[in-house]
Amino acid sequence: MNIKLPPYAGLRQAAARVALLGLTAWPLMPVQAALDTYVKGSFGPVVNWPLIPIHVVLLPDGRVLGYGTDGKGNQTGQFTYDVWDPAKGTGTDSHLTLPNTTGTDTFCSGQVVLPASGAVLLTGGDKTVNGVRNYSVNDVNLFDYRSSALYSAQQPMTYLRWYPTVLTTAAGEVLVLGGRADPNTAVPTPEVYTEGSGWRSLTSAVSDDAYGVKNWSYPRAWQAPNGKVFIATKWGGTYYLDPTGTGKLETTSLTLAASDEYLTSVMFAPGKILSFRKLNKAVVIDINGATPKSTNVAGVGQDRYHGSATVMADGKVFVSGGSMVSNVANGVAYTAKIWNPANNGWTTAATAAKMRLYHSVSMLLPDGRVLTAGGGAPGPVINLNGEIYTPPYLYQQDWTATLAARPSxxxxxxxxxxxxxxxxxxxxxxxxxxxxxxxxxxxxxxxxxxxxxxxxxxxxxxxxxxxxxxxxxxxxxxxxxxxxxxxxxxxxxxxxxxxx
Ligand SMILES: [Cu+2]
Missing domain, CATH: 2.60.40.10 (Immunoglobulins)
Known part of the structure; x- marks a missing residue:
């Protein structure tokens, strides 16, 4: 569990160390400056967000699409979405909050940038039936970053989906896996979207175990170097899906320790995935060879349910947010960690001001910083805010906590x-x-x-x-x-x- 230090603790510690060294001069520094900022990086101030950005997408023009709640943090993507321009800072003027006229509640849909057009494809979403939330839709919507418009695609999916995974395949198609059709029914049949021609169902690859009832919640899947799509389930089984034609699914010999839909996994290098499993376990899955294999590595220190893992510009993995009990403020991990794939080692990074639990996000920005934001709807806190993390690589490698000169x-x-x-x-x-x-x-x-x-x-x-x-x-x-x-x-x- 973390003990939160007051903001001046780093400075006090730094002053003590300077005193030990017999130095008398004390440079003026901003409050967050500390001797070890060049190792830990730093979180910027908490900045307001016009909604809880449950979903965020980096657009081809460098702006960030976000959606998931209304302006008060209530669950719904039906009314507004937001486009943030990091080049304009973080003030009100940096956000363009627009009405959603599609009629779709995009809360807990899936989304990906289409490889040819650069439009964002939004698959499925939420529906309220007789006052009960979290039924599903088969709506498909597109966001055009050139006009900032969100509009309905003409062809819906065959299946209703809430919590689906979407990913881009080597063929440039979009594969949609999992999700549920209603509170009692998972969707075991994947679908593939081809820009310009629409949807086809993978009727030969139906599976309850891989992405149906046993693993429907945002199944973890990656285009693999062997041409197929690798799936690592939360219960431990792993699969290869060939998404061509009507699809073909095969099991692999690799079985992993149990994970959870809210413990993260991240592809940090070609064919290599860092995957968190329950009870502070972590593995590196290697899918480069003829059969997938896994190696145990040191865990991040505690389970971080709803925490995020983000590959930074240098290939190290930034792990932020989460708590030891899913969406409960118990064992909250305010302090981020950085994983180095060169030695599978962890270093302690900076400490955030806000807990980032259910419906929080982390994403690398084109300027090399990492946006962390959101959380709530529901949760112990409603985070209509974000904190932008500046990694160690943007600092001079000395004790001055000074941003380094950057190449361009x-x-x-x-x-x-x-x-x-x-x-x-x-x-x-x-x-x-x-x-x-x-x-x-x-x-x-x-x-x-x-x-x-x-x-x-x-x-x-x-x-x-x-x-x-x-x-x-x-x-x-x-x-x-x-x-x-x-x-x-x-x-x-x-x-x-x-x-x-
Ligand atoms: Cu959700």
């Missing part, structure tokens, strides 16, 4: 293909690292398409030749953030590039 990308293509050499220029020589991170689409501790890829490159001064991912099974088509790092390990603001 001066040119990069708007589109790219697989296995290609692209020209990128930076404003500094000595680039140390180039990374690609899928733009986020987050809800209920899941980032549907989360992906991170280290890119190989050669440099001649400030001119870089960067090799794009080898295949669509490693990097499905769609939108990615390209980051370049300077010689001190500080990332640029990302350039968003369309792959495919």
């Amino acid at each position: 990308i001066t040119s990069a293509p708007a589109t790219m293909s697989w296995g290609q050499a692209i020209k990128v220029t930076a404003d500094v020589a000595g680039v140390s690292k180039v990374t690609l991170v899928r733009t986020g689409s987050v809800t209920h501790t899941v980032d549907f398409d989360q992906r991170f890829i280290n890119l190989s490159f050669t440099a001649s001064g400030t001119n870089l030749t960067v090799t794009t991912p080898a295949s669509a099974t490693v990097a499905p088509p769609g939108y990615y953030m390209l980051f370049v790092f300077n010689s001190a390990g500080v990332p640029s603001v990302a350039k968003i590039i369309k792959l495919g």
Whole structure:
């Protein structure tokens, strides 16, 4: 359990250490500054949000679509949605809150950015029947970031879905898994959406165990390097789904310890998934070989129900929020942790002001910071707010808690293909690292398409030749953030590039 320190504790500790060192000078610092900010990063102030952003999506233009409640934090996506522009800061002017005219309550739907058009596809949602909430709809809606408009798609899904997973496949289609049709009925039949031609059901891949009654709540699934979709259930079974035609499902020999629909899993490298299981267990699942395998790694320190795991620009995983008892303020994890895939080790990061439990989110922003926000509807607190986390890589690696000078990308293509050499220029020589991170689409501790890829490159001064991912099974088509790092390990603001 965490003991919350008063905000000046870090400073007091720092002052004590400075005194120990016999130093007399004391630099002026903002309140959050501490000697170890360069290791822990920092959370910014709590900023207001016009609704609880239960669902957030990074748009191809760098803005963030959010929805899930009304302006008072009541459960419903029926009336408004919000588009936040991080370039405008966090004040009222940075939000564009617009009416939802589709008639769909998008609360607890699924959503993903379509790889060809860049529109956001929203699948399913909530329906109130005779005053009882949490029935389901088969509505399909699209959000066009160019006009900021949300509108009904002409073709609904075959099945009603609430809590479905959506993900982009290597073929550039969208696979929808799970969800429930009504409070007593899960949906065991996946569906696939093809832009321009609509929906088909995977009638040969019906399963109660993989994504039906035993695992209907936002099933964890990823496009795998072998061309199929890997599914890690909460109860422990794992599967490969071939989504072509009418679908084909096979079990794999890998069985995992039990998890929960509200313990997170994250793909942090091609074919590699960090997955939290119950009782503070964690595994790395490797789906690069002929058969999937898992390795036990150190857990995050306690179960963090409703906590999030977000791959940052450098490939480390930021774990924030959650509590030891699902959606109860018991064992609340205010302090974030960072997982380093190079050594499977954990470091302690900064401490947030707010608990982030059910219906909270975390998502990487193009500027390399991480948006953490929301929680509630229902929950012990109604968080109509967010806290933006600044990771250690944005700080000078010294005791001054000073933001580092950042490199910038001066040119990069708007589109790219697989296995290609692209020209990128930076404003500094000595680039140390180039990374690609899928733009986020987050809800209920899941980032549907989360992906991170280290890119190989050669440099001649400030001119870089960067090799794009080898295949669509490693990097499905769609939108990615390209980051370049300077010689001190500080990332640029990302350039968003369309792959495919
Ligand atoms: Cu929900």
